[in-house]
Amino acid sequence: MIERWKWFVIRISKRPWFRASLYSVLGIATALVALVAAPYIPDDVPTKIGSDAVDNILGVLASSMLAVTTFSLSIMVAAYGSATNNVTPRAISLLVEDPTTQNTLSTFVGSFIFSLVGIIALSTGLYGDNGRVVLFAATIIVVILVLYALLRWIDQLSGLGRVAETTARVEKAATQALCQRMEQPFLGGRPLEVDPKALPGARPLYPRKIGFVQHIDMPALGELTQAEDRAVYICVLPGIFVEPSQPIAWSVGIGEDCDDALRDAFVIGAQRTFDRDPRYGIIVMAEVASRALSPGINDQGTAVDVIGRGVRVLSHLSRPTPPEDPKFDRVFAPGLSVADMLDDFFTPIARDGAAIIEVCIRLQQALASLGRLGDAAVALAANRHASMALRRAEAALTMPDDYQRVCQAADAAGLLDTSNQQGK
Template identity: 35%
Template sequence: MDAPISVDRFRFLLFSFKEKLWVKPLSLCVLSIAAVFASKLADGTALAEHLPKVDQSSVETLLSIMASSMLVIATFSAGTMVSAYASASRSSTPRSVSLIISDDASQNALSTFVGAFIFSVVAITASINNFFEDAGIFLLFCLTCLVFVIVILTFIRWVDSVARLGRVGSTVQKVEDAAMRAINHRLSTPRLGGKPQPNSVKEQGGDPSKYQTLTTDSIGYVQMVDMAKVQAWAEERDTQVHIAMLPGQFCTPDKPLCYIESFKPKNSEDDSSSKASDKSALLSAFQIGSERSFEADPRYGLVVLSEIASRALSPSVNDPGTAISILGSYARLFIQWAHKEKCDDIGDIKYDKVTVPDMSTADMFDDAFTGLARDGASMIEVSIRIQKTLDAIAKTSNDDICKAATKHAKEAYERSMKALIHDGDKEMLSAVVNSLNNKRS
């Protein structure tokens, strides 16, 4: 259980750090300070005799210009990013803000500006106090020119991206990309790398004679399951662990996180306290938080896209074009998910002591289409596009996806026929549905 950090946890922590705005600026600050003092290494070496001499005052002038300008630009970039976060919360959904915060272009720009400011302040302080000799001054001059070039290129790139930061279209694309990454990761490791879970586990899970249950006092969403840690725990105790809650599901004290077959405690004494200690060790493999995670939960991206579409279809916004764009995102995501059946066949089982339930395709369709079909039922253009999108998804070779798409297409049609007022719109929708059904048959 005390093994090095697993790939699953490292991936989760890496994504968590990307959502924190202070990580990259702090890293660049440390790197900037190290770069200043690295210039001192040239003094007193054989290389110093061959380097040209640079006037110290000219370097200090460049550093002074950088110090006075970078703080203003860094403050401006931070204010722009905060405005973009507020705009994303108002125009799309607050659940998308974490993706905008993790935007690489904005974080790199802010980090570069803050790092350049720290570099210039530390360098000019060292230079004024005659910390460097001629060789050190030359290297400091070269570093200053390099920092100027990096700042200019970063600023140009950042200006191009800041115009789209927080806009609905850009936010939709970021959410779709996050959902696609989660889907591809789940396809590459079906059932999180565990074995298929028998149907008898869920039926007999409440039977104490067959399984023991692991629960937690924490209330929140399962953000990650460290499968390597669960596997190591099960191997040490020669047992089988059956995962009951996947990332994205809401857990409460009455819901088991997993079922455990009869096991031998790690300690020699087989008593209740020893088993309780062992269960506590297993509990640490489950990361539980107040919010869902995009990286480990493919359904979360679908939910957030649905929220953006519902807000776009509200009377105060009245933007059916955004909802239609999101339907295109759903087509790409679900057609990609249709490869699930093929990947399940070829997927390697990494953790033979752990069984994991399959993610419900029906639940994914509920997350994506229920709210959109409800809110767009009275708009003929949205209703037609829903039917065409679901028809395209239903043509995949995955039976579960075909069944779910057909079910939601029927429900969306019934909603629209009740919500549409104009008879011509009803006739148009019926004609489209009949045409799609005839082509499918």
């Protein structure tokens, strides 16, 4: 249950309103701290500093921060619309969750709230001369933070919503999710190597919701299987679409009174997330390439760039990983399918780019790179996709010379025997 709440807290902390609310509370607390610190200020300090100086600064800060926040929000909305049209709508969540953007806007909102509370407190006479000095010092610090946030915001705006920047964010999210899964290929449990339906006493567990599995609380399942005669066999992974007629797990030795606790370990939502679902990041990258290859955009350069990014992400499938020490001995989970990962990425790109020679050649080179990394399963899947991409190119390319160039690229890659195809 703790793991489940931890995941929820992480998800909530990525929402824009969370940081904005946190910075607003901080702004209020900073403005009111002068009331507590005022008695500790020597009486002659207000005269030396000029305690009335804070009024004008707070007024300028309040008016400017409101305008800057409104302007920044309009820029964000325009950037999200541009990314939706030119990249893919599935990548917008990464832009919304960007910590730099959230921190910048939260700083603007927090400084506006700080100045507003300060002005209200000054007008009521709560501070006194000594309190004004403390407020003046806090205002200087807030101004410095605002200037720093503005400089970061200017740098951030140079790439916000652009295709290359958004694609880089998707690549980073997919890489993080895949590396995390490679460290725990079975989510911390043991590999699922048997058909749970054939086990004696196994009971199916059906979900009550319809949607995508977003998270599996393995510690909760581990607590339910502490007894030696208990076990849970997971049938789904994060990213799988489930509905009430499809079992998400099978339990052995666990009574029906624990079914609700078992279901609570599976977080099901309306949309897929990048955090625990490496296949989703791969799918979104393929969507970026497919959109770039559409007749309305016709940007094969972006597709070639995405293919290179996909090779970087999928190369982690061949990375040697130490044997996993299962934390939950009686929880069994399926592992990632290498074939499915390559299907998710290369199939749509090969289909939509079959008539573009640059894409066809780059696909053969990319698949050859994956095949040479040493993992047998990756090499087998790469060989299969290279063969399919070559057949798609044969059907789509109208110039025989173009097809010969693709065959030469495939032959140079060493994955296929193209001697028969080149003679056609």
